[in-house]
Amino acid sequence: MTPTATYRLQLQPDFPFAAAEAAVPRLASLGVSHLHLSPVLESVPGSTHGYDVVDHARVREELGGEEGLRRLARTARAAGLGLVLDIVPNHMAAAPRHNRQLWEVLREGPRSPYAKWFDIDWEAGGGRVLLPVLAGPLGGELARLRVDRRRGVLTYGEEHAFPLRAGTDDLALPELLEAQWYRLGWWRLARTELNYRRFFTISELIGVRVEDEEVFAATHAKVLELVRDGVVDGLRVDHPDGLADPETYLRRLRTATEGRWTVVEKILAATEPLPSGWEVAGTTGYDALRRIDGLFVDPAGHREILRHYREFTAAPADRGGQWEATARRAAHTVAGHELAAEVAHLTRAAARLCARDPALRDHAPWALRLALHELLVRVPVYRPYPGDAPSVLTPELADRARAAFTVPEEAAAVDAVRALLLEEGDEPGGDVGSSGGGGFHRVSEPSGVHGVGEGGGSRGAGDGPERRAFRARFAQTSSALRAKSLEDTAFYRYVPLLSTNEVGGDPGRPAVAPDEFHAYCARIARDWPDTGTVLSTHDTKRSADVRARIAVLSECPERWSALLERLAPTPSPDPQLAWTAWQTAVGLGGGVTRQRLDDALLKAARESGLHTSWTEQDPAYERALADFVAEGPAGPPVDRIEAFCRSLDPATRANVLGAALVHLTMPGVPDVYQGTESAYLALVDPDNRRPVDFPPTPVAEVPDPRAEGADEKARLSIAALRLRRDLPEAFGTSSTYAPLYATGPASAHCLAFCRSGEVVTAVTRLSLRLTQSGGWGPTELPLPEGSWADVLDPGREFTGAVALGDLLAERPVALLRRIPRADTPTRG
Structure with a gap:
């Protein structure tokens, strides 16, 4: 069952299943169809987010355990709500005392049956895995290490515990440390010497190899049991770009869930489509967020703010003064610093592959490393997928990478690395994702992508498992590099208009024209009609209402x-x-x-x-x-x-209400982050992850805007959500989207569209500029044929071309519903 709208709850010890259950009457009354839960599997004690999973077989006890989750599901079901679950396939907490699989690997080494769970480069670590947990160099931390020989455990301070390798517990401490399958190291060593894959640059989260069928089965058994038992109706997949083979993983997941509604937290570059072969309903919605926000940014005003920003800050071009230069410098910094260990892993793999092929041999490791660095920082998308390499790693991009070399002959390392990244039969040309739009496009299942095996060779001469593993790790590193260099670095350096620096955003081109928005919606309605859409999430740097306030600055x-x-x-x-x-x-x-x-x-x-x-x-x-x-x-x-x-309150009001209404009525399944149906001002996490105190009583009817203390945004949100619930055909999989265009001198300030001939949305954009230019004047909005009732102001009806000054007289937005004719059956 595809949701009509979801409501995200950020579970944590201070907001467990019981608190969510108590909120069910309230949340059901809003009009949403599903509760969207943050991760519920066992995680590090005290975790406020749940993305640090330690046991895939258990529901988190701090939240109320499995019985608490099943009780929440029963209560939700009785109120007409389903559950969507956030799952974390890419990583686990690197906390051995809590992570049983990792504990066994550290105790038994590479021969442990759990060794294949994790991407560990044993050879790079001299047969050991680096654990960068020490506060300083080992010599200064020895006094904090304790050996419990009876239990076979090594402890460091109050927090860390590690298993002892069999037969080593009687050794003196120095020899004991050297005899383990792991090496305890200063936390700073992670930057250059880490030999396991991690989540971005967070060494506390170790990558999991769900591409292995047994690992997939073990890490998904509990989630799939909850799906089969009807506890869970849909899934949100966290960070699929971190996986070795996202397409195969998602196909396997769809089969295992028998096609349950699933969306992926996939960040897309400005012109990058979602891979058509992914068997999902769509993304979690950051691509929609960027388009909605962009409607309320004045391009001319943004240019003026940028000019003043440069004067005020005197920031150098590559340290915040110019977007492209800032993003490029940040990418170089992250690739050479925070992700140095990841680039080193790729360098070793490239050297092995080149050594096997006479056509690619005799490139120094430093040259291969520089080639990889220069290619990675220029990848124009978050991650290249199989078949994308020719259109991502173009000859022109390779030319720019070669320019970093001072000796032209040594620049041939770029061609060697590029040859390794191109698949057999690849030819340059075409666009990324040119295979088209939505639908489930099935391709032949690739073989494994992990481990060392025969293969390598120049393009066309072989495509063995090690070479496929190299391409996968390059892609995984690319996604980490882009996220860390853009969203976690450049977005904090280039700050002329903070509202545009959001996950998936494009600060260099923040404004979105109505025609561009309409084209995006038409494509989504056609290709990915059940994709997710969002305005605020647990990861947004500022809530939608904060961004709406800041966006007004582009108008003044x-x-x-x-x-x-x-x-x-x-x-x-x-x-x-x-x-x-x-x-x-x-x-x-x-x-x-x-x-x-x-x-x-x-x-x-x-x-x-x-x-x-x-x-x-x-x-x-x-x-x-x-x-x-x-x-x-x-x-x-x-x-x-x-x-x-x-x-600026009137303009802020227009932005807040306009963004909310567009989000709740555009194509896709809207996700409402906890508390954001009402006025919600929050900053980056952990500020935006604070528990919400939900009133225990349901909302009986759409609030009266004239009541004391009435929340206008809440009234709008509830009305739109209930309309989606009452008219599922107008918004669902088979619905249609049609742009509506105002006529007259102020037409550019109106964005309007019709859903399935049943619902019309009209919002005011750049309202401060509109006021400065004299208002709507004779501008009209021609409505589709028929009579239309104002959902927010019952009693008002419209037909034909309506003056926007009348339609938007009381509020800067309008939500209209077609009035059924007497001879036409009522829909919904």
């Missing part, structure tokens, strides 16, 4: 500049940070606690890595940052911020 760059001039005397550690801080304060409407702002700005400063970072912290800079927050955005100037925000 001169007012933003004048505000900054009045605020500039407040001393700050650096102008880029000050710009980020003041925009963040505007996004929160001025109302923010110092601690929340402290946390968000410290994270921004460390992620950017310009003055301080997570691994090389500058205490003096961070103290100056805290002092600035106290004196500035969370201090006396807050009155000016609040007054400025009040002056």
Whole structure:
């Protein structure tokens, strides 16, 4: 059953299954069809997110255990709700004392039956796996190590415990440490010496090889049992780009779930389609988020803000002054620093493969490493998939990679690496994903992608398992590099308009024209009608309402500049940070606690890595940052911020309501993040993962906007969600999408569309500019044939071409439902 709308709950010990169960009456009354649960399998004790799984066979006890989950499912089912579950196939917590499979591998080494669970390069580690857990070099940490010879356990401090290899428990500590299948090391060594695959740059999360059928079966048995028992109706797959073979994995998962609705957390570059061979309903919706947000960014105003930003910050082009240069520098930094161990792994693999092929032999390891680095930083998509290499690693891209070499003959290493990455029979040309749109396109099942075997050779001379493994690891590293360099680095360095720096976003081209949005929706309705859509998630850097406030600045760059001039005397550690801080304060409407702002700005400063970072912290800079927050955005100037925000309230209202209504009525299945059906101002995690206190009573009817303390966004959200519930054919798999175009002088300020001839959405975009130009005037919106009732204002009806000044007189958005004719059966 495809959901009509899902509601995301962020489970944690402070919000367990019982709390979710208590909220069911309230959530069911909103109009959603399914609750979307964050990961529920056993994870590290105290985890507030659940993505650090330690036991795939058990439902997390801290949340209420399996009985608590099944009880939640029964309560939800009785209220008409199903459950969608977030699953984590790519990684587990690298916490041996909690992760039984990893414990056994560390105890028994590569011969353990669980060794194939993890991507461990035993040869690179000299037959041992590096565990980068020590606070400092080993010599200074020996006193904190304890051997429990009776239990056969080695402990480090209060947190860490490791198994002892059989027959080593009677050795003295130095010899004992050398005799293990693991090597305890300083945490800083992970950057260059780590020999297991991890999630991005997080050494605490070890990659899992679900491409192995036995590993897939073991890690999915409990989830599939919950699906078979009717506890779970659909799945969200976390980070499929981390898998060796996402297409085969998703085909296997679809077979095992008998086709349950499944979406993937796949981030797509601006012009990148979802691979057509993936047997899923679509993505989790970051591609939709970028298009919705872009509707409310004024391109001309954004250019003016960018000009003032460059003057205010004096940022060098590659350190925040220019988007492409900033993204490129960040990619080089991450590839050479945070992901150095991953590039080293690829270098060793490339050297082995080249050594076997006379046509590719005699490239120095340093040259292969540089070639890999230069190719990786230029990959234009998050990850190349089988068949994509010719259109991703083009001859032109290779030419630019070769330019990094000073000796032309040594630049031939680029051609050698590119030859290894091209599949047999590949020829340059074509577009990424050119095989088309949606549907389940089946291809022949590839053989394994892990392990060392015969093969290699130049393109066309063989395609053995080691070469396939090399291509898979290159692709996995590419996705990690793009995510870390863009979303976790460049997005914190290039900050002219913070609302555009969102997961899957394009800060260099943030504005989206209505025709571009309509083309995207038409494609989604045709190819991926059941894909997910989102505005806020547990991973968004700012909630939708915060972004909506900040986006208004693109319509009034001169007012933003004048505000900054009045605020500039407040001393700050650096102008880029000050710009980020003041925009963040505007996004929160001025109302923010110092601690929340402290946390968000410290994270921004460390992620950017310009003055301080997570691994090389500058205490003096961070103290100056805290002092600035106290004196500035969370201090006396807050009155000016609040007054400025009040002056923009009408435009903020238009953006908030417009984005919400577009999200809830466009093609796809909308996911409502906890609390965001109402006004919701939150910053990056953990701020946006705080438990929500849900009222225990259901919403009996759509709230009256005239009631004291009424939440206009909640009223709109509930009305749209209930309309989706009541008219599933108008929004579901077989529904249609038709753009509607206003006529008249202000037509560019209206975005409108019709769903299946039954529902019309009309929203105001760039409303501040509209007001400055004199309002709607004679602008009209021609409605489809028939009579239309205003869902938000019962009693109002429209036919034909309606003046937008009348349609949008009370609010900046309109939601209309066709009035059935007396001789036409009512739908829904």
